Amino acid sequence: MASNGPKLLPAAQLDALFDALQRRGYAVVGPRLRDGAIVYDELKSMADLPIGWHDRQGPGRYRVEAGGDRALFGYTVGPQSWKKYLFPPHETLWRGQRGENGFAIEPPPPPPRRAFIGVRACELQAIAVQDRVFTGGAAVDSRYAARRKEIFTVAVNCGVAGATCFCVSMNSGPRASRGFDLALTELLDAQRHDLLVEAGSDAGAEVLAELDAPSAAQADHSQADALVAATAASMGRQLDTTEIRALLYGNAESPRWKAVAERCVSCGNCTSVCPTCFCSDVQDVTSLDGSTTERERTWASCFTQSFTHMAGGSARVSTSSRYRHWLTHKLAGWIDQFGTSGCVGCGRCITWCPPGIDLTEEIAALRADAEKP
Numbered sequence: 333m334a335s336n337g338p339k340l341l342p343a344a345q346l347d348a349l350f351d352a353l354q355r356r357g358y359a360v361v362g363p364r365l366r367d368g369a370i371v372y373d374e375l376k377s378m379a380d381l382p383i384g385w386h387d388r389q390g391p392g393r394y395r396v397e398a399g400g401d402r403a404l405f406g407y408t409v410g411p412q413s414w415k416k417y418l419f420p421p422h423e424t425l426w427r428g429q430r431g432e433n434g435f436a437i438e439p440p441p442p443p444p445r446r447a448f449i450g451v452r453a454c455e456l457q458a459i460a461v462q463d464r465v466f467t468g469g470a471a472v473d474s475r476y477a478a479r480r481k482e483i484f485t486v487a488v489n490c491g492v493a494g495a496t497c498f499c500v501s502m503n504s505g506p507r508a509s510r511g512f513d514l515a516l517t518e519l520l521d522a523q524r525h526d527l528l529v530e531a532g533s534d535a536g537a538e539v540l541a542e543l544d545a546p547s548a549a550q551a552d553h554s555q556a557d558a559l560v561a562a563t564a565a566s567m568g569r570q571l572d573t574t575e576i577r578a579l580l581y582g583n584a585e586s587p588r589w590k591a592v593a594e595r596c597v598s599c600g601n602c603t604s605v606c607p608t609c610f611c612s613d614v615q616d617v618t619s620l621d622g623s624t625t626e627r628e629r630t631w632a633s634c635f636t637q638s639f640t641h642m643a644g645g646s647a648r649v650s651t652s653s654r655y656r657h658w659l660t661h662k663l664a665g666w667i668d669q670f671g672t673s674g675c676v677g678c679g680r681c682i683t684w685c686p687p688g689i690d691l692t693e694e695i696a697a698l699r700a701d702a703e704k705p
Contacts (some may be wrong), residue, residue: 339545340552343404343518343525346378349449349486352539358447358484363410363418370396370410372417373669389494389568389679391688398426402525405450405518408494409678413607414448414455418479419462425475425627426613443479449486451512453505454497454676456487458607464670465610484535487512491520493558495568495680498692502571504676508532514540514615517556528556569679571692576673577664579699584656588697593652595619595687600633601619602658602681602689608666608674620701634658659691 341348353360360375365382375381386399387407399406427438451459466476490506499505508515515537517528528548531537603609613632618625632639635654640647648654666674675691682690 336341338477338528338530338548338553339540340548341527341529341543341545343402343520343527345545346404346527346544348543349514349529349539350375350377352542353447353449353484353486356445356484357702358445358519360447360449362405362486363405365396367459368396369394370407371533372410372412372414377696378404380537381405386492387494389496389683391496391690392685393683393688394683395636397681400519403491403518403520405488405516405525406520407492408497409452409455409680411605411680411684413605413678413680414451414459415462415607415609417446418459418483419450419466419476419610419612420469421631423475423629425629428625430623440475443482444637445482445484447484447486449488451485451487451508452490452509452678453487454499454502454507454678455607456485456511457499457502457504457676458678459485461608461666461672461674461676462610464672465608467672485512485514487515487532489515489517489556489560491518493563493566493568494679494683494692497567497677497683498569498571498679499677500564500567501569501573501692502675502677507560512536514695517559519552519555521558526552528552534658554610567662569677569682569690569692571675571677571695572664573673576695577667579695579702580660580664583698584660586698586701588694588701589652589656591697592655592694594649595689596635596651596655597686598635598651598654599686600635601684601686603633603635605680605684606662607678607680608662609633634661659694662691663695 350360361372361524362375363370363382364373364380365385370382381404383404384399384401385396388395424440430438442509466473487508491510512532515530531540612629614629616627617627634657637646662674
């Protein structure tokens with residue numbers, strides 16, 4: 333990687349970064365306020381960011397409110413993850429057209445170049461997990477790989493922890509340590525509003541060199557370190573991962589599964605908002621006249637009975653069996669399959685669960701029951 337030390341960019345000059353990325357042909361995608369939530373969408377300039385907005389989260393609760401400041405990244409994560417760009421919820425894999433010379437396959441167009449801005453450390457870990465799922469084995473998902481290749485990543489070190497965050501427990505945050513091209517730390521107080529900008533790749537160093545900003549001083553690094561340390565110390569949740577595989581595999585018949593099933597409505601929200609869930613369904617759709625056909629891939633959820641439907645019916649009929657499968661796969665089965673947990677501690681599944689089911693509480697309850705004499 334090219335040698336470029338961190339720089340200190342005044343927050344009001346963030347458009348310089350937008351300009352540098354757009355000159356390279358990237359569509360900048362990042363957080364913006366829409367319909368009462370902070371979502372990911374294309375941004376033209378820093379003015380599109382949810383400046384001054386903060387979020388308040390809890391089990392089954394999410395609100396955004398004006399914070400009375402000029403913070404660019406004064407919130408945690410919303411209902412959407414970057415997965416929607418790398419592994420879209422609905423995708424046409426190919427399209428076939430019948431013509432005079434026979435049947436021709438039309439592949440999808442090449443993916444656009446996108447620059448993700450505002451990627452949190454837990455989300456970087458989630459992308460790394462999906463990289464293993466889709467490109468880490470013998471069978472590589474070519475569409476995912478093509479989209480992934482065109483991404484430039486601007487991470488943000490978290491300056492605030494949400495009430496449902498537990499990334500420290502999963503060793504995935506709140507500081508971005510790898511997987512980014514540039515990383516920002518927002519330094520905001522009564523005297524200043526700056527961005528400490530660090531490069532994590534050659535591509536990032538090239539962009540950083542273009543920014544007309546001075547080198548960061550040691551005091552800037554110290555303030556950034558103190559900010560991230562305070563965030564780490566204020567996590568809203570904790571998850572004890574000690575021997576978690578053995579805990580889940582050894583308690584398949586725990587009464588806790590039936591207890592949580594009394595609250596779970598099998599809506600699939602947790603799988604939809606999860607940045608790592610990868611289950612999908614593939615269908616071939618043919619026009620009535622037989623002239624065209626498309627192969628489509630859509631997200632699927634293990635909380636639906638149809639997910640395990642086969643000749644004799646569904647393999648997991650009860651809500652308790654479906655929740656048990658989801659949690660066990662997420663926190664144990666993934667380790668066997670991919671060498672990593674499927675959870676990054678972002679807390680989305682807690683926030684966006686209508687009855688507010690908290691997986692950290694469920695694991696604690698399972699552990700407490702297992703330790704009873």
